[in-house]
């Protein structure tokens with residue numbers, strides 16, 4: 204009995220250690236074991252002077268205390284006055300005394316409302332460090348940034364930082380349903396426990412807010428874009444209000460998805476026509492009701508007339524009518540409408556990649572001031588690689604916000620290690636040529652190209668109630684990296700990987716160097732073993748788990764992988780050039796020319812834009828067939844290499860996360876081979892050619908791969 208109890212206790216302790224490490228995300232605050240840095244920190248941080256007493260300032264103080272306790276082993280004295288030297292002075296501009304204010308006054312010109320200053324100063328000949336900003340939330344951002352300096356073992360000498368977010372709306376989109384399933388979610392059920400809300404506040408809500416604030420995320424859409432009108436009823440709004448109250452001190456606004464037919468479904472109206480007076484009033488009253496409960500409510504995100512969702516077109520109206528009607532409802536309260544451009548129609552025989560542009564581009568300049576159009580990074584749907592969406596750069600009179608997908612619907616769910624900031628960076632750096640060379644997507648999104656009033660970046664969340672939040676320990680890096688890029692779309696993804704690894708795992712260079720390299724190469728690996736050379740949308744149907752290039756029996760043509768790869772005896776790829784659907788013409792002339800010409804089209808996008816013969820010579824001298832097969836093999840080899848890198852990290856980190864990632868990499872390796880074998884066997888039917896040397900022989904037949912069924916694959920509603 205006693206030994207059983209002992210075993211139980213042991214299990215409980217191991218379990219909670221694992222839960223804590225995984226759960227703490229990048230806010231581990233582990234002891235600084237670099238002796239030089241530790242003593243520098245201790246010498247510079249003898250006391251903390253916190254000015255102000257708002258909820259946000261209290262949160263900032265608590266975070267500093269937790270951070271210092273973890274990293275330095277003690278909490279510097281909290282002081283009310285600045286007498287000795289080496290204090291950390293924390294407070295918003297309004298709380299600083301005139302002497303201190305003067306020391307940082309010129310820095311205030313360098314920051315916007317959410318920006319912060321971290322500065323080493325001398326006050327009456329005494330060295331101090333100041334963290335300040337124009338308001339308390341900005342100070343909180345500064346505090347997290349300061350803690351990151353310690354977490355990443357950087358020096359505190361001569362600090363002189365003035366940093367501001369480059370976008371206004373930095374927001375997570377949760378595709379969470381009211382029954383707590385998460386569409387395309389691979390990390391458990393929804394965090395929002397609607398049944399226990401509003402009275403039960405899960406600690407998770409608080410830690411979610413902390414994590415988001417630490418990377419500058421300032422908004423969250425709680426509900427799925429495939430929306431349920433019930434969220435707008437008083438019964439649910441009371442629960443939303445409770446969440447908004449939790450998030451407020453962390454600077455996070457709550458937004459909801461608006462089901463366009465809500466006036467009918469919960470309002471008893473006969474129509475949801477945006478030009479109907481009763482409908483307009485219904486939305487106005489609904490907005491008033493919401494803002495009464497949640498004065499800082501952010502606004503609505505809307506998916507309309509897309510994949511079966513209701514919208515203005517059901518009444519012969521268009522997207523402008525729909526968005527502007529909702530915009531009027533929230534405008535008096537400062538609310539925003541994020542209207543999605545993810546549209547394609549089963550009644551439109553046109554290339555799906557062209558449809559969103561064709562529909563939205565003519566609306567440029569027609570939306571109300573508080574409408575922002577949310578555009579996915581590519582024209583199809585969050586594939587491992589897509590050329591940037593042609594709408595970026597094509598609507599100069601309309602604010603466009605970026606929609607990235609953090610959850611890995613098409614990139615191996617939460618089983619594959621793929622560092623997405625590399626993908627995000629590639630898109631943000633793409634040049635639209637809208638106003639000549641250098642008109643990058645980042646400049647469209649941060650508003651600097653067209654001087655937009657509202658700007659934003661959205662990320663479809665990869666968060667659920669799994670112990671580690673994101674299913675895969677490395678998927679936490681994608682949440683982190685999304686936030687960092689939303690704050691500053693010009694950040695280098697390698698810097699992000701470095702920060703994240705140091706804060707989450709270790710500052711040991713022997714660990715950092717190889718693991719960072721592994722992260723940086725992981726995105727190209729997934730492209731190689733799933734969809735090399737511009738292939739896209741060849742996953743299995745519905746759940747999108749695993750390969751399915753053979754699928755051809757779905758009712759809507761553009762839901763079938765065969766629509767996208769167009770493999771035949773002559774070759775493979777979708778001709779979107781002038782000789783094909785002419786989708787290339789949706790880009791600025793410089794980009795059009797580049798993509799349109801087979802010779803200049805980047806090989807990474809080749810089969811996205813061109814149907815190419817199996818014997819076509821690639822730049823490396825291989826035929827297309829051989830090159831394609833070798834790319835698939837390369838992808839598998841890359842995962843094998845990732846596995847080898849990881850297997851050497853055991854001595855640097857905790858055994859729990861080590862073995863979690865190790866097991867996941869084994870699955871990834873297995874699945875990479877599955878992708879390679881299934882796709883090559885399938886395409887081989889058309890190429891009629893042998894696999895080149897260097898490519899491993901498939902271990903199963905094509906029929907075997909086709910026979911695999913996954914009725915309970917996660918994330919599929």
Ligand code: GCV
Nearest residue numbers: 378386387428429506545584
């Ligand atoms: C929320 C893809 C996904 C859908 C998703 C849709 C969208 O089609 O498979 O699950 O729906 O995109 O972004 O609206």
